[in-house]
Amino acid sequence: MQELVARNGELPVLTPAPDPFATLIRSVNGQQLSVKAAASIHARLLERLGTLDAGTLLQTPGDELRAAGLSWAKVRTVKAIAEAAQTGTVDFAHIATLPDEEVIAALIPLPGIGRWTAEMFLMFALARPDVFSMGDLALRQGLARLYPNAPADDVLAGWTPYRTLAARYLWADNHRVKAGGEPVG
Incomplete structure (x- = not known):
């Protein structure tokens, strides 16, 4: 991360x-x-x-x-x-x-x-700091790209209470990758 x-x-x-x-x-x-x-x-x-x-x-x-x-x-x-x-x-x-x-x-x-x-x-809307949507494909893909061998629940537990910020960084990285940048990991 x-x-x-x-x-x-x-x-x-x-x-x-x-x-x-x-x-x-x-x-x-x-x-x-x-x-x-x-x-x-x-x-x-x-x-x-x-x-x-x-x-x-x-x-x-x-x-x-x-x-x-x-x-x-x-x-x-x-x-x-x-x-x-x-x-x-x-x-x-x-x-x-x-x-x-x-x-x-x-x-x-x-x-x-x-x-x-x-x-x-x-x-x-509410700016909650500790939300991570496993229903979001880009977040799941980013999580798998960043931590391919770690259980998602373990990674997410380590990001508490800042999972919203982690999600935003995964989205930012996803946009960068789509624009032709190298993926992290």
Whole structure:
């Protein structure tokens, strides 16, 4: 890991998002899309709606959300998230005070939200320091590349309580490798 950190440099510090609800909506919008496509859709949503709050999303017809670039599956998901926020099923104002597993348990009953999305929410919306998503292919590949003969659980235990930072370095290294750099290990 020391070599990986040296090759990729210092990473920016993560800070909690000021609006966890809007951050989750943006995350759903960007699922399985390039960063550029996700940003374009997000910009169109903001242009059409003005704000991404629960009331606005619930009042907006699905066809209008589709016209902004969301798939029908994502329309269903953002509407469900908005409904959960408006009814208090998921309390986004206080979600940051919950332990990691309680956040995950609150989010995964929502359609279109699985453990991976909930873990990304923990990492990037709530800036939780000790999250590692074994559901992420790039992280599993990076872990195997860096420690080919070590059990993943042993490696991850050694990274506690900084598994989020370790994950971010594995992603950074993965991007570097894809750009033609030499892999670590």
